[in-house]
Amino acid sequence: MSRIAGVALFLCLAIGMPAQDRQEPPKVVKINDSVFMAPLGANVYLVKTPAGNVVIDTGIADQAPEARKLLGAENQAAVKYIILTHGHADHIGGIDLWKEPGTQIIAQRNYVELVNYVSRLEGFFVPRNAAAFNRTPVPVGPWAGNFGAKIDPTVLFDETYKFSLGGVEFELFSTPGETPDHLTVWLPASKIAFIGDNYNGFGEPEPMSFPNLFALRGTKPRWALDWVRSIDKVLALKPEIVLSGHGDPIVGNAEITRKLTRYRDAIQYVHDETVKGMNAGKDVFTLMQEIKLPAKFDLTESFGKVSWTVRGIYDGYAGWYDMKPSNMYDSPASSVYPDLVRLAGGPEPLVRLALEKIEAGKPVEGLHLTDVVLASDRNNRAALDARLKALEYLREHTENYLESGFLDYGIRAAKEKLGVK
Numbered sequence: 001m002s003r004i005a006g007v008a009l010f011l012c013l014a015i016g017m018p019a020q021d022r023q024e025p026p027k028v029v030k031i032n033d034s035v036f037m038a039p040l041g042a043n044v045y046l047v048k049t050p051a052g053n054v055v056i057d058t059g060i061a062d063q064a065p066e067a068r069k070l071l072g073a074e075n076q077a078a079v080k081y082i083i084l085t086h087g088h089a090d091h092i093g094g095i096d097l098w099k100e101p102g103t104q105i106i107a108q109r110n111y112v113e114l115v116n117y118v119s120r121l122e123g124f125f126v127p128r129n130a131a132a133f134n135r136t137p138v139p140v141g142p143w144a145g146n147f148g149a150k151i152d153p154t155v156l157f158d159e160t161y162k163f164s165l166g167g168v169e170f171e172l173f174s175t176p177g178e179t180p181d182h183l184t185v186w187l188p189a190s191k192i193a194f195i196g197d198n199y200n201g202f203g204e205p206e207p208m209s210f211p212n213l214f215a216l217r218g219t220k221p222r223w224a225l226d227w228v229r230s231i232d233k234v235l236a237l238k239p240e241i242v243l244s245g246h247g248d249p250i251v252g253n254a255e256i257t258r259k260l261t262r263y264r265d266a267i268q269y270v271h272d273e274t275v276k277g278m279n280a281g282k283d284v285f286t287l288m289q290e291i292k293l294p295a296k297f298d299l300t301e302s303f304g305k306v307s308w309t310v311r312g313i314y315d316g317y318a319g320w321y322d323m324k325p326s327n328m329y330d331s332p333a334s335s336v337y338p339d340l341v342r343l344a345g346g347p348e349p350l351v352r353l354a355l356e357k358i359e360a361g362k363p364v365e366g367l368h369l370t371d372v373v374l375a376s377d378r379n380n381r382a383a384l385d386a387r388l389k390a391l392e393y394l395r396e397h398t399e400n401y402l403e404s405g406f407l408d409y410g411i412r413a414a415k416e417k418l419g420v421k
């Protein structure tokens with residue numbers, strides 16, 4: 001399976017869609033005599049000790065039985081601990097299946113707010129996830145809102161938590177990055193670090209992708225400097241094996257250092273350039289256009305996109321006000337779109353211009369023009385046709401998996417209105 005397909009698989013599974021493109025059945029991966037990995041959409045790890053087992057991440061709910069089966073031969077003793085590297089659905093979906101009477105479940109303290117926030121905004125997230133990942137029909141509410149999530153962990157810690165089981169030392173560190181509750185599990189004796197999604201093997205073996213510092217489906221800021229510091233914390237351990245939430249193990253300290261350093265430096269670079277531009281008085285769109293990853297990083301944008309990261313950092317620091325007085329008020333620019341259509345003498349010249357823009361390789365400008373027309377006549381066929389062309393152009397020219405998902409959503413919506421397949 002290609003890595004892009006792998007990303008697709010993970011994301012689809014993360015929201016409960018069936019696996020469709022898996023070509024060969026996954027096999028359990030033996031990391032050493034006591035550490036085993038179920039390499040599914042999100043990896044599940046089992047650490048055996050003479051006094052019982054420790055499960056690190058429980059995977060996607062739909063895949064949990066498969067993970068348990070894969071690890072079954074090794075899981076002959078009681079599961080004493082479950083450790084959650086973070087609270088995303090693709091890592092906590094199998095908790096109920098792995099939990100036994102007396103199992104301790106450990107997470108970093110920010111886990112509680114993370115899962116509550118996702119639950120609190122269920123009505124916001126469910127349709128957006130469905131839209132992005134082609135999940136039809138789109139679920140409709142009513143959504144409860146403001147109700148707390150189920151909190152499974154029995155142990156919550158702030159900075160570090162250590163325990164020993166059957167003579168094996170486990171050291172847990174807070175390493176915020178993709179989420180504020182991210183933690184790293186360190187096994188000092190075997191020099192293995194489990195780092196969750198603070199490193200994603202998407203795009204590997206090479207070239208790999210820049211990380212996803214801003215999720216279009218909706219996310220709180222993923223603080224770049226936290227992420228950088230967390231990677232430094234992992235590097236300082238001098239691990240010999242790094243095991244992440246998605247993708248293959250990274251083996252050997254030299255290779256780990258090469259990959260994690262490149263990842264860290266790319267995040268730091270985009271952060272620093274954004275800050276430099278903000279201090280120079282540049283607006284967010286200028287910086288989205290200007291900031292490019294230098295070739296030395298050799299990272300694609302198949303998963304995370306640099307321009308979205310720039311905007312995420314900018315807005316994360318500055319909030320929504322862009323110093324334009326018109327944007328202080330509740331009347332958006334689109335409130336005058338119908339007037340512009342009238343002044344243009346109707347939709348036709350605007351649609352014509354949109355098509356010219358698309359033809360000239362400026363599909364986003366074409367899209368903006370269709371927004372103007374559709375604001376006053378949302379079923380205008382010529383504008384919908386032009387919109388479809390712009391979206392299909394963009395879809396054809398992107399390698400980014402997440403962008404593709406949202407473009408597909410736009411394409412489906414336009415086709416639906418046009419009554420075409």
Ligand SMILES: [Zn+2]
Binds near residue numbers: 042088197
């Ligand atoms: Zn994940």
